[in-house]
Amino acid sequence: MIDCLVREKDRDYCYQQVGNRSDSNVYIGAKIRKAAEIGAEGRLVKLPDTLTQSELEEEIAKLNADDDVDGIIVQLPLDCKNHIDADAVIDKIHPLKDVDGLTRENAGRLMRGELQRTIIPCTPNGCLYLVQKATAxxxxxxxxxxxxxxxxxxxxxxxxxxxxxxxxxxxxxTPVPGGVGPMTVAMLIRNTFQQALHQAKNNLFRDFVCLLSFACS
Incomplete structure (x- = not known):
């Protein structure tokens, strides 16, 4: 599914859906209802589940070139019979129309802390708003x-x-000091222990293979 915010006279929303996943249908329905609450019209365009990667990328290219489209979302997982590289598809979205913040360019800027030049992904951004209330x-x-x-x-x-x-x-x-800091140290020790277990298992498997090879020679 490709969602797009279309800038028209009534600021309509356009949803292009690949296949017919039931959970995607519920999600789209919720967004259409929310669009109606702010006076926008939600439009749904279904694309067949036989769509190929190149055809899906062509659909995104059309939206990239459409000056009336402000935002594009590729809804994952795709309900498609053909194998489609979802990461490659997402990277076809113009960074300025990537409202999920999932393109490599926007994700890279986020990792570098360039918050004024990127878009924060919806869920973590929403969490920032959720903590701005009493009892959070x-x-x-x-x-x-x-x-x-x-x-x-x-x-x-x-x-x-x-x-x-x-x-x-x-x-x-959580206080500072005495909150996240000690927890981070504890997690470091925990991770070290886990990696030691992984290495021990790998070494045991390696020794077993060597022993088996020696026995068979």
């Missing part, structure tokens, strides 16, 4: 250092959240 759980992953102003004093550590203000309205909030 706040997990502060930031760590900043305020140098000591007097000899003999320790540097002060603090997070990215105004802890004193947030704790008055948050349901739960």
């Amino acid at each position: 759980v706040v997990i502060d992953c930031g760590i900043n250092v305020e140098p000591a102003t007097e000899p003999g004093k320790k540097n002060k550590l603090y997070g990215d959240v105004d802890f004193e203000a947030a704790k008055e309205v948050a349901g739960y909030i």
